[in-house]
């Protein structure tokens with residue numbers, strides 16, 4: 001399928017019983033501030049350009065953020081920080097993300113996550129992460145002709161993404177990139193260049209530039225562990241590496 005088809009398919013996934021129950025319970029009970037809204041309450045597809053050169057990989061939707069609005073990082077404090085930074089470096093049309101239909105556009109950039117359903121405590125289990133992996137793999141395979149650079153927000157996304165980069169297409173249509181052993185360690189501003197696994201394959205002849213950033217969670221942004229300037233620096237480097 002193409003990316004819009006994949007997005008529609010992922011939104012119908014019910015493979016993880018614990019997460020299906022949680023996302024729907026949150027959607028039914030709501031937070032008081034949003035009691036007049038209809039929550040999305042389903043898996044959240046990737047958001048942004050379908051021919052993205054830069055891919056941003058988070059963790060999982062927030063219960064009252066993307067699980068409410070149906071769009072990645074939209075409607076919560078983490079998203080406020082991320083979209084402000086994306087706008088500051090020229091990758092987003094506006095600094096705020098409120099809801100689908102708010103006019104937000106990303107330039108050459110797509111945002112996705114290794115787990116598509118809001119998990120309790122923001123903590124998916126390893127089994128849930130592994131079950132969701134094929135969605136990310138298929139998304140990456142569909143971006144293979146354009147994606148040059150990836151920013152991973154947080155260690156969970158880093159651990160989840162590396163195996164996908166090594167084998168983005170289980171059917172063998174895309175050979176992926178060479179992930180060194182031992183695997184590169186996550187850290188803020190870590191930058192690793194991954195060579196294409198098959199340099200003769202026309203669809204993946206370019207290396208992939210992989211960047212790490214601390215996650216935009218309130219835990220990190222309220223404490224100053226991640227400042228807007230730190231995030232903007234990583235995004236600027238990644239955008240440059242992607243040719244944006």
Ligand code: SF4
Pocket residue numbers: 010013014015016019020043115116117128131132133135
């Ligand atoms: Fe499906 Fe992923 Fe949601 Fe599990 S986390 S139900 S695999 S979309």
